[in-house]
Each structure stands twice: as structure tokens, then as C-alpha cells.
Amino acid sequence: MTGITLVIAEKPELARAIAEVVGPGKRGNGYIDCGQHIITWCFGHMLELVLPPNKEWAWEKLPYSFMPWHRAPIEKSRDQLQTIKHLLGRASRVIHAGDPDEEGQLLIDEVLDWAGCRLPVERLLINDNNPKIVRRALDSLRPNSDFLGMSKAAEARQVADAMYGVNMTRGYTLAAQARGHDGVLTVGRVQTPILGLVVRRDREHAGHSKTYFYQIEGQFLVEGRAFKARYQIRPGDPVDDKGRLSDEAHSRAIAQAVNGRPARLMSCTTAQKTRPAPLPYNLLKLQMDAARLFGLKPDQVKDITQALREKHRLITYNRSDCQYLSEEQHGDAPGVLRAVARNLADMEDHARAADPAIKSRAFDSSKVSAHHAIIPTEATPAMGLLSPAERSIYTLIARAYVAQFHAPHAYDQTDFVIEAEGHRFTAQAKVTTAPGWTVLYGADASADEDEDNVGQEDGEEEGEQASGADLRGLSIGAAGQCRSAAAERRETKPAALYTLPTLLAELTRVARHIKDDRLRKILVEKDKDKKGEHGGIGTPATRDAIIKNLFERGYLAMKGKNVISTPAARAFYDVLPDQARFPDMTALWHEQQRAIADGRSDIDKFLTGIASHIAGEIQNLKAHGLDIKATGPTCPQCKRPLKRWPSKQRPGSFYWSCTGYPDCKYSCDDKGGKPVPRAAPPPVSDQHKCHACGSGLRRRPSPKEKGKFFWACSGFPKCKQTYRDVAGKPLLPAKP
Numbered sequence: 001m002t003g004i005t006l007v008i009a010e011k012p013e014l015a016r017a018i019a020e021v022v023g024p025g026k027r028g029n030g031y032i033d034c035g036q037h038i039i040t041w042c043f044g045h046m047l048e049l050v051l052p053p054n055k056e057w058a059w060e061k062l063p064y065s066f067m068p069w070h071r072a073p074i075e076k077s078r079d080q081l082q083t084i085k086h087l088l089g090r091a092s093r094v095i096h097a098g099d100p101d102e103e104g105q106l107l108i109d110e111v112l113d114w115a116g117c118r119l120p121v122e123r124l125l126i127n128d129n130n131p132k133i134v135r136r137a138l139d140s141l142r143p144n145s146d147f148l149g150m151s152k153a154a155e156a157r158q159v160a161d162a163m164y165g166v167n168m169t170r171g172y173t174l175a176a177q178a179r180g181h182d183g184v185l186t187v188g189r190v191q192t193p194i195l196g197l198v199v200r201r202d203r204e205h206a207g208h209s210k211t212y213f214y215q216i217e218g219q220f221l222v223e224g225r226a227f228k229a230r231y232q233i234r235p236g237d238p239v240d241d242k243g244r245l246s247d248e249a250h251s252r253a254i255a256q257a258v259n260g261r262p263a264r265l266m267s268c269t270t271a272q273k274t275r276p277a278p279l280p281y282n283l284l285k286l287q288m289d290a291a292r293l294f295g296l297k298p299d300q301v302k303d304i305t306q307a308l309r310e311k312h313r314l315i316t317y318n319r320s321d322c323q324y325l326s327e328e329q330h331g332d333a334p335g336v337l338r339a340v341a342r343n344l345a346d347m348e349d350h351a352r353a354a355d356p357a358i359k360s361r362a363f364d365s366s367k368v369s370a371h372h373a374i375i376p377t378e379a380t381p382a383m384g385l386l387s388p389a390e391r392s393i394y395t396l397i398a399r400a401y402v403a404q405f406h407a408p409h410a411y412d413q414t415d416f417v418i419e420a421e422g423h424r425f426t427a428q429a430k431v432t433t434a435p436g437w438t439v440l441y442g443a444d445a446s447a448d449e450d451e452d453n454v455g456q457e458d459g460e461e462e463g464e465q466a467s468g469a470d471l472r473g474l475s476i477g478a479a480g481q482c483r484s485a486a487a488e489r490r491e492t493k494p495a496a497l498y499t500l501p502t503l504l505a506e507l508t509r510v511a512r513h514i515k516d517d518r519l520r521k522i523l524v525e526k527d528k529d530k531k532g533e534h535g536g537i538g539t540p541a542t543r544d545a546i547i548k549n550l551f552e553r554g555y556l557a558m559k560g561k562n563v564i565s566t567p568a569a570r571a572f573y574d575v576l577p578d579q580a581r582f583p584d585m586t587a588l589w590h591e592q593q594r595a596i597a598d599g600r601s602d603i604d605k606f607l608t609g610i611a612s613h614i615a616g617e618i619q620n621l622k623a624h625g626l627d628i629k630a631t632g633p634t635c636p637q638c639k640r641p642l643k644r645w646p647s648k649q650r651p652g653s654f655y656w657s658c659t660g661y662p663d664c665k666y667s668c669d670d671k672g673g674k675p676v677p678r679a680a681p682p683p684v685s686d687q688h689k690c691h692a693c694g695s696g697l698r699r700r701p702s703p704k705e706k707g708k709f710f711w712a713c714s715g716f717p718k719c720k721q722t723y724r725d726v727a728g729k730p731l732l733p734a735k736p
Contacts, residue, residue, distance in 0.1 A: 003036060003092055004036065004037075004038060004090050004091045004092055005036060005037050005038070005091065005092070005093050005094070005095060006037075006038050006040065006087050006088060006090070006091035006093070006094050006095070007022075007037055007038070007039040007040070007094075007095040007097055007124070008040055008041070008042065008084060008094065008095070008096060008097060008098075008108050008111065008112075009039060009040070009041040009042070009097040009098075010041070010042055010044070010097065010098045010099050010104055010107055010108065011041060011042070011043070011044070011317075012041045012043070013129060013317070014041070014097060014126065014129060015032060015039045015040065015041040015097075016032070017126075017129035017131070017134050018037075018039050018097065018124075018126075018134055018138075019032040019034055019037075019039045020131060020134075021131055021134045021135050021138065022034050022037045022039070022138070025039070029083065030079070030080050030083035030084075031083060031087060038087055038090070038091070040080075040083060040084050040087055041080075042077075042080070042084075042098075042107060042108065042111065043076075043077060043080065044107070045074070045107055045110075046073065046074060046077040046080065046081055046107075046110075046111055047071040047072065047073055047074065047077070047081075047110050047111065047114055048071060048072060048073075048074050049066075049069055049070070049071055049158065049159065049162050050069070050070040050071065050072050051162065051166060052064045052166060056170075057170050057173070057174065058174075059174055059622060061170075062167060062170060062171055062174075062618045062622075063167045063171075063611065063614050063615045063618045064163075064166055064167055064170075065611065066159055066162060066163045066166075066607070066611075067604070067607060067608075067611070069159050069162075071110060071114060073114075081111065081114070081115075084111060084115065085115045088112075088115050088117050088119065091119060092119065093119055093120045093121070093122065094112065094117065094119050094120070094121045094122070094144075095121075095122050095123075095124050095141065096108045096109070096112070096121050096122065096123050096124065096144050097124040097126065099127070099370040099371070100125040100126065100127055100369075100370050101150075101369070101370040102150045102151070102153055102154035102157075102597070103154050104370060105147050105150040105151045105154060106150075106151045106154035106155055106158070109144075109151040110155075121143075121144035121145075122141040122142065122143060122144060123141065123142045123143065123144045123146065123147055124137055124138065124141060125137055125140070125142070127326070127368050127369065127370055127371060127372065128325075128326040128328065128329065128368060128372050129316075130326060130328040130329055130332070132328045133326060133328055149596060149597040149598060149599055150597055152596050152597065152602070152603055153593040153594070153596045153597040155603060156592075156593055156596050156603045156606050156607065157589065157593055159603070159607060160189075160589060160606065160607060160610045161188070161189055161190075163607065163610055163611065163614065164187075164188070164189055164610060164614060165186075165187060165188045165189070167614045167617075167618060168187035168188075168580070168614065168617065169184065169185065169186045169187050169188075171617065171618045171621045172185040172187055172575075172576075172621065172626065173185045174621075175621045175622075175625055175626035175628075176626050176628050177643065178625060178626075178659070179625065179626060179627075179628055179629075179630055179641065179659075180630030180632055180634075180640065180641015180642065180643060180659045181626075181628055181629075181630050181632070181641075182630075182632035182643070182644060183553075183554075184553070185572055186549070186553060187576070187580055188546075189585055189586060189589070190537050190538045190542070190543075190546055190586070191546050191549065191550065192576065192580045192581060193510065193537060193580075193581065193582055193583040193585075193586070194503075194507065194537070194538070194543075194546060194547065194550065195550060195555055195556070195565065195569055195572075195573060196573060196576075196580075196581040196582060197498070197503070197506055197507075197510065197513065198498055198503070198556060198563060198564065198565045198569070199565045199569060199570050199573045201495060201497060201498055202497065202564055202565050202570075203570075204494065204495050205494040205495055205496070205497050206494075208492075208493075208494030208495070210491050210492060211240070211491070211492045212246075212248075212489050212490065212491050212492070213240055213242075213244035213245060213246055213489075213490055213492065214244070214245040214246070214247070214248060214251035214252075214487050214488065214489055214490065215230065215231070215244070215245070215487070215488050215490055216230070216231035216245070216251055216254055216255050216425075216485060216486070216487045216488075217229070217230055217231070217485070217486060217488065218230075218231070218255075218258060218420070218425050218482045218484070218485040219482070219483045219484045219485070220263055220418055220425070220480055220481065220482055220483065221480050221481050221483050222263070222265060222418070222474060222478050222479070222480030222481075223474060223478055223480065225469055225470075225471060225474070226469065226483075227427065227429065227469040227471060228427065229416075229418055229425035229426055229427035230425060230426060230427060231245075231254060231423065231424075231425055232417070232424045232425060232426045233245065234423075234424070237250065238250055245487075248487070248489065251487035252487045254423055254485075254487065255485040255486055255487040256485075257421045257423065258420040258421050258423050258482045258485045259482060259484060259485045260481070260482065260483070260484070261420045261421050261481070261482050262420065262479065262480070262481055262482075263418050263419060263420040263479070263480045263481055263482045264418065264419055264420075264477060264478070264479055264480070265416060265417070265418050265474060265475070265476055265477060265478045265480070266417045266418065266419050266424065266476070267415075267416060267417045267476060268414065268415075268416040268417075268471070268474045268475065268476055268478075269414070269415055269416070270412050270413065270414040270471075270472050270473075271412070271413050271415075272410070272411075272412055272433070273410070273411055273412070273413050274408035274409065274410050274411075274436075275408060275409040275411070275436075276360060276361050276408050276409075276437075277360055277362075277400075277403035277404055277406065277408070277409075277436075277437040278400060278403065278437075279323040279324065279361070279362050279373065279400070279531070280323055280324075280325065280362055280373035280374065280375050280397075280400045280401055280404065281323065281373060281374045281396065281397055281400055282320050282321050282322055282323045282373060282374065282532065282540060283301075283302065283305070283318060283319050283320060283321065283374065283540035283541065284321070284504055284508065284532065284540045284543070285323065285532065286301060286305070286374060286393070286396065286397070287301045287302070287500075287501075287504055287540075287544065288500075288501040288504050288505060289396060289501075290392075290393060290396065291499070291500035291501045291504070292499075292501045293392075293396075293444075294389070294392055295561075296389065296393075297500060297544075297547075297548070297551075298500065298504060298543065298544030298547055298548070299544040299545060299547070299548040300389070301393065301544070302318070302319070302541075302544050302545075304387075304389050304390050304393045305318035305319075305374070305393060306318060307390060308386075308390055308393065308394055308397075312379070312381050312385070312386065312390070313377060313379040313381065314343070314376060314377060314379050314381065314394055315374055315375065315376055315377060315394065315397055316372070316373075316374055316375050316376075316377060317371050317372075317374070318374055319371070319540060319541040320371035320372065320373060320374055320540070321369060321370075321371070321530065321533070321539060321540045321541075322367070322368055322369045322370075322371050322372055322373055322530075322531070323362070323373045323531050323532060324362055324363075324364050324367040324368050324372060324373055324531065325362050325363050325364075325368065325372050325373055325375065326363070326365045326368050326372060327359075327363050327364070327365045328365070329363065329372065329375075330359055330363045332378070333354075333356040333405060334356045335378040336375065336376050336377070336378055336401065337351050337352075337354050337356060337402065337405065338351075338378075339376060339377065339378045339379060339380050340376055340398045340401070340402055342380045343376075343380055343381075343383050343394070343398070344383075344394075344395060344398060346395075347395070347398060347399065347402060347440075350399075350402055350406070350439065350440050351398075351402050353406070354402050354405035354406055355405050355406070355407075356405055358404070358405045358406070358407070360404040360405070362404050363404075367529075367531065369529070369530065374397055375397065375400075375401045376394070376397055376398045376401055399440050399441070402440060403437040403440050403441075406436055406437040406439070406440065407434060407436040407437070408436050408437065409432070409434070409435060409436040409437060409438045409445070410432070410433045410434040410436060411430050411431060411432045411433055412430070412431045412433055412472055413428060413429070413430050414428065414429045414430075414431075414471040414472055414474075415427075415428050416428075416429075416471060416474070418480070420482040429469055429470065429471045431470050431472065497559075497562040497563070497564060498562065498563045498564075499561050499562055499563060500547075500561075500563060503547070503563050504543065504547075507536055507537055507538055507543055508527075508532060508533045508534060508535075508536040509533075509534040509535055509536060510523070510535060510536060510537045510583045510586075511523035511524045511534065511535025511536075511583070511587070512535070513582060513583060514535075514582065514583060514584050514587060515582075516584060516587075519584050519587040519588065519591075520535065520587070522587045522588075522590060522591050523535035523536075523537075523583065523586065523587040523590065526587075526590050537583050537586050550569075554566055554568055554569075555568065555569035555572070556569065571628055571629055572628070574628075575626050575627060575628045577617070579613075592606050592609075593606070632644070633656075633674070633675050635658040635659075635660065635664060635666050636666070637658070637664055637666045638658060638660050638663070638664040638666070640658055640659050640660040640664065641658075641659045642656045642657065642658060642659065642666075642668075642675055643656065643657060643658075643659050644656050644670060644673070644675075645657060653670070654670035654673075655667060655668065655669055655670055656668050656669070656670055656675040681698060682698040682699055682700055683698070684696035684697070684698055684714045685697050685698070685699070688711065688729070688730050688732070690713040690714075690715065690719060690721050691721070691732060691733060692713065692719055692721040693713060693715050693718075693719045693721070695713050695714045695715035695719060696714050697711045697712065697713060697714065697723065697730055698711065698712055698713075698714050699711055699725065699728070699730075700712055708725070709725040709728075710722055710723065710724060710725050711723040711724075711725055711730035
């Protein structure tokens with residue numbers, strides 16, 4: 001059949017949205033037939049890089065070369081790939097409908113390459129499934145060749161990550177095992193710097209040296225209104241490196257000088273202000289709030305949102321890194337609000353009171369990236385089928401959406417400076433004039449503060465103090481009194497241990513841990529158009545899996561609500577080079593990948609450089625080994641580490657032997673992953689002899705039947721003859 005256009009979408013829901021515009025369509029097995037258009041889809045990446053087999057964990061195989069690299073179908077994707085390949089055979093042109101980012105570009109390009117497609121390909125750029133946007137995008141197709149650089153940059157990153165991870169993990173593991181370290185030491189471009197963040201924070205916290213500083217707070221009375229204010233540092237005051245009063249006598253002298261003395265308002269201004277509703281969620285912000293409010297781990301939140309999206313159809317795409325919505329989506333508000341009111345009884349009044357005409361800052365098409373924010377759909381399933389965790393996460397997503405259609409929080413803010421005996425104090429007072437969206441959040445309304453201030457560092461305090469008094473109407477020059485003043489000694493606090501929310505937030509701004517100014521700027525520039533990202537590492541879709549792996553591999557642990565590194569993690573961190581421990585490599589790679597995307601460089605040049613770096617690391621490990629302490633048990637004879645090995649004679653079983661072999665030949669059995677001394681062999685019978693070789697027999701317990709025995713030749717392994725046990729004696733064949 002000629003004249004058929006095959007549209008390949010990245011996800012089934014995008015395929016359905018396209019079919020609604022170009023349809024009507026008839027559903028087939030893995031596609032939708034809309035006449036001149038056939039729409040098919042992928043399920044994320046359908047192909048995976050072919051990695052070296054596990055049997056190649058040997059020094060002589062390292063470094064492993066990935067050039068040329070190869071891809072193979074992911075097992076669960078085979079049928080759909082064959083469907084796409086068959087449909088390509090019917091088509092005369094192709095429309096590439098991957099997400100409008102580098103990964104989306106590569107995802108479809110690699111399928112076309114695998115299928116050997118030689119058809120003309122056009123690019124469809126859609127970041128919103130709204131029919132108006134889909135129709136507009138279909139009218140603005142571009143040649144797919146315009147985006148070849150994006151695909152090459154994503155491919156370069158994918159292959160480099162695999163090359164680095166495979167070689168470094170196997171190299172460090174082999175070097176550690178040579179020192180008796182048990183287990184696998186995994187190294188990755190993103191994983192290892194994340195581990196480094198936690199290790200360094202733990203050590204900074206433990207190594208904190210307590211010092212003191214002073215704060216002067218005064219209680220004032222002006223025109224019958226009482227309030228408190230904080231002393232304002234002035235030139236000449238002794239301060240520490242953070243601008244805080246550091247001298248006790250000086251601080252107490254100021255407090256004593258103003259105590260009980262007349263005071264006068266030097267400035268007093270009141271401004272009417274508003275605070276907009278928190279933006280809708282992206283995956284990262286949702287994971288942070290779910291950890292803070294419900295103690296859920298990031299991977300749990302991703303799984304829950306996957307179920308809300310695929311099973312219950314209650315939310316839009318769940319792995320988004322964006323907190324904005326397209327302007328076209330504003331028209332969907334009445335239907336979505338009605339669905340929320342029906343689905344959540346405790347939010348029904350707020351949803352019905354929402355005004356769909358309000359267009360909050362969230363509706364800004366210019367800020368929508370490859371995906372829009374996570375919001376509720378118009379679906380109204382049986383809510384009783386949701387688990388408690390699913391309901392909690394859906395409620396958060398729904399609340400953030402409903403808040404967009406409530407008025408801003410309005411308040412009057414009064415800022416003032418008051419002086420006594422030449423010393424000035426300052427404060428700020430806020431009075432709510434209209435609660436607006438905060439009625440949905442209650443006590444949690446303050447949780448959406450500036451996202452750049454994720455936890456205060458060493459002994460940091462708030463800036464201006466918020467007074468609880470209503471100070472509107474006071475005028476400059478008003479006289480009053482400092483009723484009391486005190487200089488309080490405060491101790492500096494160590495940098496707070498990470499919690500899941502603060503660790504997730506830290507991953508969005510790891511650039512601040514890069515010492516090289518140029519590299520730090522590169523990483524920050526990478527995220528210049530992303531709300532909530534300030535030089536981050538990893539993506540919202542991958543960070544949770546990486547953190548989960550660090551927990552499962554025994555590198556991270558929970559201590560109450562804190563995320564801490566384990567002794568094994570700290571020992572591993574100490575033997576790694578700085579290139580692995582810090583996020584500098586991500587910045588370097590990004591710079592080179594941008595050159596690939598722009599056509600100023602190519603993949604082979606980039607990967608050759610990576611391969612050269614890896615070869616140097618592997619050679620260093622081979623030559624010098626790894627100075628890491630063994631984590632396993634030691635040999636009872638020579639005190640060197642023992643190593644656990646798979647048994648060749650008994651598949652599925654293990655044994656332990658000394659790493660000092662051949663100098664020390666100690667070995668023992670394995671029980672539950674731990675070494676156990678081997679029991680003394682049964683005595684050799686003088687009475688019962690082997691008919692095959694004449695050696696004495698041993699009576700042994702049966703490995704298969706408890707309480708049963710058999711007789712075996714003591715000449716094993718040269719003689720493997722065995723005999724049944726009958727009443728404690730071997731059943732020997734009759735003599736000829």
C-alpha cells in the first residue's frame with residue numbers, strides 16, 4: 001500500500017492524542033489505523049546497549065571496549081518492535097513523535113536505525129496532548145535531520161555512561177576482591193557523586209567544631225502596641241565570618257544600654273503584597289513533599305504515580321521535570337475541577353469554590369519543556385480501589401491543581417526600623433488580608449517557600465524577624481520605649497544531615513560542589529531554562545532509582561529521618577579518585593555533548609577520550625591495587641581475608657578459601673553466606689572395603705534425605721564408588 005504515513009509516538013497516550021486529531025481510527029494490535037495515517041508507539045526505550053557478559057569479570061578483559069557499540073531489543077519490547085518494523089514496510093513516510101528532548105529524539109531514531117528504515121522522516125514536536133497543540137504541531141513538521149545532533153548527543157551520553165560504569169565497576173570490584181573485600185563496588189557518573197554528597201555531609205556534621213555568636217532582641221512598646229525586633233549590625237561591631245556578633249561583652253553592653261530606654265521609629269512602611277499559589281508538581285517536588293509528609297521514598301512515589309497514571313488514569317505523565325502548563329490546558333479546568341470534586345470528598349468544597357476563569361502563573365506555554373506539570377485528569381474511577389498511599393499522592397497533585405484557581409494569598413507587610421540610644425533594631429510584621437489559596441493548605445501553606453533555601457546551613461538564622469503584631473498605621477517618628485533587651489548566646493550548628501527531601505533538593509544544585517568556576521558555570525547553564533534546577537545531576541526519572549540502588553547495595557541507610565552513609569560507603573569513597581566523587585565529570589561531558597549536538601564534534605572523538613581516561617584508571621588499579629579494608633571474615637590460620645567462591649562440584653553451593661593461596665591453603669564450607677569450619681570426615685572403616693579399589697569406606701549422611709546415610713569410598717575423588725546403607729552397613733555386591 002502506498003501513501004501511508006506512519007507516526008511513531010514515544011508513549012501510547014501520545015499516540016492516542018494524535019489519533020484523536022487525524023482520526024477517526026481503528027485499533028489494531030500495537031497501532032491505530034486512521035486511514036492515510038497509522039499511529040504506533042513505543043514504551044520508552046525499546047532497545048538496550050549490549051553489555052559484556054558476566055563471565056568477563058576478569059582483569060585480562062579490562063578495559064572493555066564499546067566501540068563499535070551494539071543495541072538489542074529489550075525482551076518485553078520485541079513484539080512491539082516487530083509491529084513497528086512491519087508497519088514501516090507499508091509506509092511511504094515516517095513522522096517521528098518522540099518527546100521534544102534529546103532522549104526522546106534518540107528513542108525513536110534508534111528504532112528507525114534498528115529497523116533499517118530508509119524512508120523520509122519528519123519531526124513532530126509535542127509537549128502537551130491537548131488537541132489544539134497536537135493539531136498545531138502536525139501543521140509545523142520539520143525534517144528529522146535537523147535534530148540529528150540532539151540524537152547524537154544523547155547517544156554519546158548513553159554509551160559513555162555504560163562504558164564508564166561497566167569498566168570502573170568491574171575494575172574496582174576486582175581490585176577490592178583481591179584485598180578480600182566481599183561484594184560489588186559499583187561506580188557510575190551520577191551514582192558515585194550522589195554517594196559523595198552524603199559521605200561529605202556526614203563527615204562535615206561529625207567534624208563540626210562548636211563556636212558561639214550573639215543575638216540581641218528587644219521588646220518594644222510604641223503607641224500601645226508591643227512587638228519584638230532584632231539588633232541591626234553596624235560598622236565597628238565585632239562579627240564572625242557570617243556577619244554575626246561574636247563578642248559577648250560587646251553584645252551585652254548594647255542590650256544593657258537600650259534596656260528601659262526611650263525609642264523612636266526611624267522608618268515604618270506598609271505594603272500590600274500577594275503570594276501566588278505553589279506551582280503544580282513535577283516528579284522531584286512531588287517526591288520531596290511525599291517524603292516530608294508521608295515518609296515515602298522516591299522510588300515508591302514513582303511507582304505510585306505510575307499506578308495513578310496507567311491503572312487508574314487519574315493523572316497525566318508522571319515523570320515530568322516541569323511545573324508549568326500550556327495556555328491551551330486552561331480550557332480543561334472546568335472538567336478537571338469537577339472530577340476532583342467528585343473524587344475527593346474532603347476537597348469537594350474547595351474544588352467547587354475554585355474559579356476556572358483565574359489564570360495563574362502556571363499557565364505559561366513558554367516554560368513547558370518536554371512535558372508539562374503533573375496534574376489530575378478528568379477521570380472519575382472508583383476511588384475505593386486506590387491504596388491509602390495512592391490516595392495521598394493523588395490528593396497532593398489535586399490540591400496543587402485546585403490551588404491554581406483560587407485567589408493569591410494577600411497580606412500587608414510592615415517593615416520598620418526603631419532606634420534606642422543610637423542602636424537600631426529591625427523587624428517585619430505580616431497581616432493576612434485574604435487567605436486565598438492557603439485555605440487548601442492549612443498549616444502546610446508555608447511549605448512552599450523559596451526552593452533555593454532548602455534547609456539552613458551551619459548555625460544560620462532567619463534574616464529579619466517576623467513580629468506577630470499588627471503594626472499598620474504607625475508613623476515615622478512615633479515615640480516608644482524599649483521595655484527589655486537581652487543578648488542571647490547561640491551556638492553554631494553543623495550542616496544538617498540529609499533527609500530524603502533535602503537530598504533530592506541537593507541533586508538539583510550539585511553545581512555548587514564543583515570547585516572549578518568554569519565547570520560550575522557549565523552545569524548551571526545546562527539548567528537555565530528549567531524551573532527548580534540549578535546545575536543538577538541525574539533526571540527526575542532516574543534519581544529515585546539511583547538512590548534506591550545506593551540503599552540496596554548497602555551504601556546508604558536511614559537513621560530516623562536522616563539519610564546517612566554506611567562504613568562500607570565511606571571506605572569505598574576514600575579510595576575513589578576525585579573525578580568519580582564529585583560532579584565535575586557531568587559538567588565536562590555536558591560541554592562535549594553540546595559540541596556534538598551543535599556539529600562541532602562527533603561521538604567517536606568524545607568516546608575515544610572517555611576510553612583513554614578509563615584505560616588509565618584500569619591500568620592504575622592493575623599496577624597499584626586498591627587500599628581498601630576487607631569487609632569479609634579473615635582466615636583463622638594466617639589472618640588474611642577469606643573469599644567466597646561458587647562450588648564447581650555442587651552448582652548453587654559456595655565455599656570459602658584464603659586469599660593468601662597458594663601460601664595458605666585454608667578453605668571451609670559456606671552456610672548462609674558465612675564461612676563455617678568443615679566437620680571432620682567420618683572415620684575410614686577397617687571392616688568394609690570398596691570392591692572397586694580396595695580402599696576403606698566411610699559412612700556419610702545423605703545430602704538429600706534427612707536421617708539417611710550412604711557409604712562412599714575413602715579414595716574419593718579418584719574413586720567415586722558409593723553403596724547403599726542397610727542397618728548401618730554397606731550393601732556390598734556378592735563376591736564372585
